Amino acid sequence: MSNPPSDADRPLADQLSSRPPDEASGPGDTRGSSVDQDEFQNTDSRAQLQAEGRGEAQLDSSKTPEPAPDYSHLPPSDRDWNIAERKVAGLFFLAVLGVLGFLVTFFAVEQEFGQPGNVYFTPLLGIFMTMALGGVGAGTVLWAKLLMVDEEAVQERHPFGSDPDERAATAKALRQGIEDTGLPRRKLLRRSLMLGAGSLALLPLPFLGFLGRFQHKERVLATTSWREGVRLIRQNGTPVKLGDLQIGGVESVFPDVEHGTLKADSPALLIRMRPEDLQLPAEQQEWAYQGHVVYSSICTHLGCPVKLYEQQTHNLLCPCHQSIFKASTGATVIFGPAARALPQLAISVDDEGYFVAGGDFAESIGPSYWERG
């Protein structure tokens, strides 16, 4: 707001409330000042509202005496005005302090891991950034609330609809345009256009196809790196020997092939339990070895590694969605969203006493898919 210099000795609130009424408010206004007298006269909506008999309320209001604009939120006296100004200015100065603190921290505090300043670096940056941004933000909001003239203004809405003639003309122009193209009458043109444009949809397909190597997709999904005679190794690459595990012990095992520990489909879990506790299905009994049994640790639900083994109950828990498998009965599902048992790997022991796989898993490991059968 700007005021003539001659008024400067009066409190601003007085100056505002003594503004001539036509400056402060217009005909469309009901409370404070209108948005703009010109705008109302310029809009089509006003004429239309009147035509619909809805504009009368607006017109009537111009005859009623206007209530004085409400500046009660503004400071009542010069002194209060100055106090409010100082509050806002204080917040802006706080922002300057925040920026200075931020710069000092950024360039002066040691942030390398292990340095004493490391622990404080990020929190200090956060505090000073908050001061800087919050100072500007809070200062601006306070400025708007305390010092700006924020009277409640009223503005008419423009009705969206055009008149029926306009709509009909638009529809006609559209119709005329379509007819001018000849499409509605010329069958060959229409059909060949559809065919030609439709065939363009085939163009991206080779590009999409190039994104994935689909060769032998089914076989890739159905097989892992386990082969007959491949040793079971730990994460650190050492092979597992018969007797390494106590009863109740478990070991994460991987195939002893190149990058075997990094293969996403091959991680498995070797469990040792009392041979009498093992109650495997008939066709799987051969796959265990003296109470040692190996299951794929890729969950048949969504592929998380299932490795939480409970000795007493022989339960295997998947930590992602809490499916529970019974390790003693062939990792069958006893609770949770998984639908299938964890596939079991056939194992035996080679001449040197190390565990080796008897072949690949008999079925696909991991989550189900359409072609899985």
Added chain:
Amino acid sequence: MSHLEKVTDTTAGWMDERLGAAGYVRKSLNKVFPDHWSFMLGEIALYSFIILLLTGTYLSFFYTPSLTEVVYDGSYIPLKGVTMSQAYESTLFISFDVRGGLIMRQIHHWAALLFLAAIVVHLLRVFFTGAFRKPRELNWVIGVLLLILGLLEGFAGYSLPDDLLSGTGARIFHGIILSVPVIGSWATFLIYGGEYPGTEFLDRLYALHIFVVPLAILGLITFHMLMIWYQKHTQFAGPGRTEDNVVGSRFFPAYAAKAGGFFFLVFAVLAALGGLAQINPIWMYGPYNASQVTAGSQPDWYIGFLDGSLRLMPNWELSALGYTVPFNVLLPTVIMPGVIFVAMMLYPWIEARRTGDRAYHNLLDRPRDVPVRTGIGAMSVAFYVILVIAGGNDVIASVFQVNVNTMTIAGRIALIVVPPLVYVITKRWCLALQHNDEELLHHGIESGTIRRLPSGEFVEETVPLPLVYQLSLGVAEPEPQDHHSPAPVGTGFEKKPALERAPDKDGFFRPRRSASNGSANGSSNGKANGKRPEAELPQLEKSGKDKPPS
């Protein structure tokens, strides 16, 4: 004064000579925005997105989207010598070696959480107040699309560091895509470039995360805001507010100053969170390894509902004719969200069809005035909250020493039983609140003064409800009141034409209370309230319908 005048004249003249924009700019500066705290929710989402763009651009200068194996040799000693992907290494580099990189990463992550939270709460506000009704259906659809894109964008960003937690999420995502009938395995090979995990996933996700999805979000936000600008914001009923006007602050300067200041306040809060509240400490999780997972793995909150639906789903799988359909994955993560999002987008038309309401609406509903819609909303929120709780059932089970299987079974039952219950309770609650409003309108507020009549009868005097509250209840004009005190004063506002009332059908949409609800009617409503609120709905509707639109 004269100097300012010169500057403003020159500016306006310069613009007008080149763009002919003087008229448009003047109207824009004077544009009126209605004020209500709940209108800030969308602003928070917008500002979070701007902050995401700023911080994300900085992070992109240092991040490498590659699954190539490297041996770590950075300044974080505990991981020295560990083999990891370049993506994880570069995220560690940002966290420990880039000055201010950690705070940028943390602000970025917090801003993403806030972005989606603000979208969801904003969506609830728009739904419960009926702001999606004609003419704003398109903006509602854009809003739902923004929510979906926000979820995708958040998930993509969350997966980029390739730490143990996000890698687990990416593997679950792989299983979800794989579950889609017919095209599932093709789609995964296309996305991952071959068998999982492949080498290309992160490069593709990165292109989506920093270019395709943000660009789509930016475009839709622009359209969203242009529509708000053109259609003008909705407002709540109140003194002087009608379907045909907007009452509030002008855009310039007060509204612009408040909105601009609010941007910095949102940024300040995110800076405080980013500096002081640790989030996603990937160095503690370690690099991703397909054979490892941490117990209690949780996705970011906005994906939690999908994790919960996965956990609650029974293990149904269909195998027939040599093909498999894993409903235990397909139903909770593909079909359920698909149906929900489509239903959300279509909701404005579903409601319009049920109510037969084709009128323009610029005044917002109070949730209680539309019991069925509010019931549907509350029911949906209950459904969602149960899923989110179920998404953390293992953590809850271990904290409260409950069996995790019990949690899952309880969740399954709750998911079926609780939402309908919430619907019924909410609907009745709304009706009860309406009756309370009727009471207030027709009988005024209890004054606490008891008067004895000559006949010996005791009556309590009531004070009429102040006019400003009457108008806020959505009444078209002040009520003739049945009370013992003088009429309200201060009717400085002209009488506005009655609100456009939507035709009523099936109790879906209850009209705002109208003057024809006489005091006797109102009092009987109040008495029956406790006993049979449902039974008298038709009666209320009838009295509402009887009122001719003025």
